[in-house]
Amino acid sequence: MDLLDGISQGFAVALDPINILYVFLGVLIGTVIGVLPGLGPTATIALLLPLTYEIEPSSAVILLAGIYYGSMYGGTITSVLLRLPGEAASVVTTFDGYQMAKQGRAGPALGIAAIGSFAGGILSVIGLILLAPPLAKLAVSFGPPEYVALAGLGILLVTYLGTGSALKSLSMAALGLLLSTVGQDPIAGTTRFTFGQVALYDGLDFVAVAMGLFGVGEILYNLENTEKVRAIKGKIANIWPSGKDLRDSSGAIVRGSVLGFLIGVLPGGGGVVSSLASYALEKRRAKDPSRFGKGAIEGVAGPETANNASSTSAFVPLLTLGIPANVVMALIFGALLIQGITPGPRLIQEHPDVFWGVIASMFIGNLMLLALNIPLVGVFVQILRVRAGILAAFALLITMAGVFSINNDITDMWVVLGFGALGWLMKKTGFEPGPLVLAFVLGPILERAFRQSMLLSGGDLGIFVSRPLSGGIVAAMALIIVFSAVASRRRRRMLGRVTAPVTDTADGDDPAPDPAARAASRGSTSGES
Amino acid sequence: MAVDRSSAAPERGAAERGLERGLAGHRPAGRWPRGQLHRIGPLVVLGVGVSALVGAAGLALGELTAPGAGLWPFIVALLLTGTGAVLVVVDDPADYEPWTRGTARIAGGLVGLGVFVAAFGAVGFLLPSFLMLLLWLRVFGGERWRWAIGLALAGSVGMYLLFATALGVPFPADVLLIFSRG
Numbered sequence: 001m002d003l004l005d006g007i008s009q010g011f012a013v014a015l016d017p018i019n020i021l022y023v024f025l026g027v028l029i030g031t032v033i034g035v036l037p038g039l040g041p042t043a044t045i046a047l048l049l050p051l052t053y054e055i056e057p058s059s060a061v062i063l064l065a066g067i068y069y070g071s072m073y074g075g076t077i078t079s080v081l082l083r084l085p086g087e088a089a090s091v092v093t094t095f096d097g098y099q100m101a102k103q104g105r106a107g108p109a110l111g112i113a114a115i116g117s118f119a120g121g122i123l124s125v126i127g128l129i130l131l132a133p134p135l136a137k138l139a140v141s142f143g144p145p146e147y148v149a150l151a152g153l154g155i156l157l158v159t160y161l162g163t164g165s166a167l168k169s170l171s172m173a174a175l176g177l178l179l180s181t182v183g184q185d186p187i188a189g190t191t192r193f194t195f196g197q198v199a200l201y202d203g204l205d206f207v208a209v210a211m212g213l214f215g216v217g218e219i220l221y222n223l224e225n226t227e228k229v230r231a232i233k234g235k236i237a238n239i240w241p242s243g244k245d246l247r248d249s250s251g252a253i254v255r256g257s258v259l260g261f262l263i264g265v266l267p268g269g270g271g272v273v274s275s276l277a278s279y280a281l282e283k284r285r286a287k288d289p290s291r292f293g294k295g296a297i298e299g300v301a302g303p304e305t306a307n308n309a310s311s312t313s314a315f316v317p318l319l320t321l322g323i324p325a326n327v328v329m330a331l332i333f334g335a336l337l338i339q340g341i342t343p344g345p346r347l348i349q350e351h352p353d354v355f356w357g358v359i360a361s362m363f364i365g366n367l368m369l370l371a372l373n374i375p376l377v378g379v380f381v382q383i384l385r386v387r388a389g390i391l392a393a394f395a396l397l398i399t400m401a402g403v404f405s406i407n408n409d410i411t412d413m414w415v416v417l418g419f420g421a422l423g424w425l426m427k428k429t430g431f432e433p434g435p436l437v438l439a440f441v442l443g444p445i446l447e448r449a450f451r452q453s454m455l456l457s458g459g460d461l462g463i464f465v466s467r468p469l470s471g472g473i474v475a476a477m478a479l480i481i482v483f484s485a486v487a488s489r490r491r492r493r494m495l496g497r498v499t500a501p502v503t504d505t506a507d508g509d510d511p512a513p514d515p516a517a518r519a520a521s522r523g524s525t526s527g528e529s
Numbered sequence: 530m531a532v533d534r535s536s537a538a539p540e541r542g543a544a545e546r547g548l549e550r551g552l553a554g555h556r557p558a559g560r561w562p563r564g565q566l567h568r569i570g571p572l573v574v575l576g577v578g579v580s581a582l583v584g585a586a587g588l589a590l591g592e593l594t595a596p597g598a599g600l601w602p603f604i605v606a607l608l609l610t611g612t613g614a615v616l617v618v619v620d621d622p623a624d625y626e627p628w629t630r631g632t633a634r635i636a637g638g639l640v641g642l643g644v645f646v647a648a649f650g651a652v653g654f655l656l657p658s659f660l661m662l663l664l665w666l667r668v669f670g671g672e673r674w675r676w677a678i679g680l681a682l683a684g685s686v687g688m689y690l691l692f693a694t695a696l697g698v699p700f701p702a703d704v705l706l707i708f709s710r711g
Contacts, residue, residue: 054696165621171574171612177605178581185588190598192588193581220639223669224631389670393662394684396642401654401688405698413646421639428632429570430624447601459593 003129006348010356013058014364019357022055022063023365030070031372034090035078035383039219039391041071042434045331046214047395049207049338050402057339058357064335065358066365068328069121069311073369076113076304077380080106089307092275096292096299103295108241112297113304114373115241116253120309121366123257124264125359128316131265132348132355136320139345144452145463149473151446154323156477157266158435160484169435172426176436179204180443187451199411206334208403208415209440213433214331215399216416217423223392240374241297249301252282256302260309265316266325274310275303312362318343319355322445327434330441567625571616578610638669653703654693659685 013019033039045064052060075090080097093113100109142150159169182193183203194200241249256278263274282302283292292299314325322344324330336343341351348355373380403416423433457463465471584599585606591597626632641664648657662681666672672680692698 165624167612167616168620168624171571171609171616174605174609174612175574175577178577178602178609181602181605185598187596188598190588192598192602193584220635224629224635387670387672389666389672390680393665393670393680396665397658397662397684397688400642400646400649401658401692401698404649404700405692405696408699410646410650410701413649417639417642417646420642424635424639428626429567430621431570431574443605450601451596454593454596459595461593 002133006133006352006356007129007360009352010358010360013353013357014062014360019059019062019361020364022059023066023361024368026063026066027070027073027365027369027372030067030072031074031369031380032383033067034071034074034076035380036386036391039222039395041068042214042327042331043218043395044071045328046210047399047402049211049331049335050406052335052338053406057336057341057351058354060335060339061332061354061358062361064332065315065362068332069308069362069365070369072304072308072311073114073117073373074380076117077110077373077377078384080109080113080300081381082384089272089275089303089311091272092279092303093300095279096294096296099293099295100297100300105295108245108297109300110377111241111374112245112249112301114370115246116249116256116301116305117308118366118370119253120257120260120305120307121312121362121369124261124309124312125362125366127261128313128359128362132316132320135316136345136348139321142321142345142469143467144449144456145467145470146473147449148446148453149464149470149477150321150323151442151449153473153477154317154325154442155435155439156480158326158438160480165430166484168430169432172431172433173435173439176439177443177446179209179436180440181447186444186448204440205406205412205415206441207338207406208412209419210331210334210437211399211403212416212419213423213426213437214327216396216420217427217433219392219395219399220420220424221427223388245297249297252278252298252302253305255281255285256305257309260306261313263306264310264313264325272307274306278302278306315358319347319358320345322347324438324441327438330438333441567620567622568617570625571613571620575610575613575617578606578613581606582610634668638665641665650701652701653705654689654700655685655703655705658688 014023029044030041033041033044044067048064048067052064055063072089075085076093076097078084079090079093080101083094083098085091085094097109097113100106155173159173160166180203182200184191184201191201259278259281260274263277279292279299279302282296282298283289286292286296286298311328314329317323317325318329318333322333322342324333333343336354341347341354399416400413403412404410406412426433426436453463463470465474581602585603586599588599588602589597590599590603593600641661645657645661648660659681662684663677666677666680667674670677689700689703693700
């Protein structure tokens with residue numbers, strides 16, 4: 001009964017004309033930046049954070065969520081047509097999608113991707129509705145030790161599931177935790193690492209840090225690396241997949257939805273991992289795996305479904321536990337904090353408009369995306385004509401003006417610029433900014449919970465393992481560490497045997513014929529289950 | 530599955546780089562010229578870690594039963610120092626991208642942005658934003674002068690109207706507007 005009340009309240013929020021406008025804006029911006037190779041969802045959301053000061057909390061999250069799942073749709077378009085993944089999760093789609101386009105089947109590839117994304121999104125929203133309230137109820141009983149364990153798990157998974165070096169990610173997570181201690185100590189009020197600067201007493205501003213690392217840093221990095229986009233040739237015909245296409249991919253869509261949902265719920269899950277896992281699964285199940293990489297429609301349908309499903313279910317841990325599962329969720333977490341709302345188990349009770357409104361908006365947003373994508377693919381592709389240099393120049397200026405507008409303070413512009421330079425350098429040197437920002441957001445929660453736990457237990461670290469829930473999570477963390485150590489060792493041994501003359505990097509980039517499965521196994525602590 | 534890199538996507542972030550490395554199976558040599566330079570990155574991390582350790586020890590550490598302000602930062606700094614130290618030894622040089630002319634231009638662009646921020650505080654939004662757009666469009670965008678000037682003019686005025694006029698953001702007093710009013 002509660003559920004129905006909630007849903008109807010959600011639709012009341014989401015169907016408010018203003019919010020319909022925000023959903024529409026969100027999915028439209030999302031699709032556009034998904035198409036543009038120079039700007040991803042993280043950068044866009046980071047750049048738009050100042051905007052959320054101005055609007056209602058529910059509208060803000062509706063807008064940002066729309067950008068996130070909208071970008072998952074948009075990324076498909078360029079992957080299929082040009083083999084240019086507009087965002088990371090679409091890399092997998094290039095394997096078969098581009099082959100389909102070369103065989104003149106671009107239309108069905110895009111069509112099935114849109115249909116799969118829609119199905120994955122909707123099924124995932126239903127899962128979210130069913131799973132979130134009971135989880136939140138359970139989480140109300142969580143004490144500080146559970147929060148320490150959960151936050152630790154989140155950071156650990158983000159460092160392990162990233163595609164970069166786990167050790168470097170861990171080191172950046174530590175840096176993020178350290179940066180989050182700048183300012184006043186949450187319990188005693190002592191100032192830490194402020195170097196006497198009054199501006200630092202409240203700590204580093206999350207928005208400025210995020211805008212710098214992701215917004216400016218990513219723009220600079222991409223500007224250096226983006227190649228010129230080739231002219232777009234040819235028309236896309238027959239966007240609707242045939243009956244046979246639909247029959248061939250229906251299984252992949254259902255499996256992709258479930259897989260994507262499950263991976264998205266795990267901290268550290270999200271687009272890339274889920275689409276890789278789905279691709280690996282489809283390939284393993286196929287009667288004739290050799291079709292994959294040559295234009296198998298399941299290879300497009302499964303991953304596209306999975307990445308959209310996971311981008312929806314990633315909201316589960318955020319909205320119920322207050323733990324952001326990935327970097328985009330960390331940004332939305334920050335946006336909510338700005339509004340004075342702390343996401344957590346009490347969110348559903350205290351701010352039902354936010355919780356149910358966002359969920360209902362996802363239904364509407366996915367419908368809009370389906371309606372936008374199928375007829376307008378040709379229009380979106382034209383966006384690629386915007387040159388990267390123009391895009392970067394304007395995005396930077398908007399960032400600078402935007403960050404000034406938060407506090408009308410020039411200091412914030414310097415912070416953004418500083419973190420922008422840092423983010424760019426980090427990317428150039430293989431240090432991921434993602435774990436840093438995630439840890440920066442989780443840092444205060446983690447520290448407070450850790451210190452409370454210590455007070456509770458009288459300084460006994462055993463409290464983290466002796467309580468059943470936190471003990472279980474700690475055990476899971478240990479399993480992940482052991483599992484990934486064993487897996488990487490086995491991989492290295494296997495490589496030792498197969499290594500051809502072309503070995504290049506020490507972390508095992510072999511010229512194996514099955515990159516997808518390898519890439520998937522690389523980040524598959526959760527993917528294979 | 531051969532993926533020819535010439536058309537294989539703009540590189541975006543280490544995440545995709547990892548993927549693409551997996552995809553392509555090979556990667557153009559991206560090593561720094563003189564062997565050991567890549568250790569600078571982890572060394573910087575290590576340096577930050579050690580100074581944070583010192584800083585945290587200077588704040589009262591307290592004990593586990595009664596944690597002081599410095600205890601948590603100390604734990605975190607230990608993690609940072611530890612990972613940094615290991616990375617100095619084991620880090621993979623291939624993670625580091627070579628410095629090219631493009632890199633130098635980006636660095637120059639950053640300096641340009643710094644000048645923009647400083648000038649923004651001194652003479653307001655319009656002139657610095659016009660010059661910054663012009664620099665970026667002409668140097669990084671490679672736009673022709675005519676386009677660069679037109680876009681920069683439209684961009685700076687448009688942005689001023691959006692932020693200062695429509696959204697009411699109090700930009701610093703604008704020297705151009707003061708002049709035009711006499």
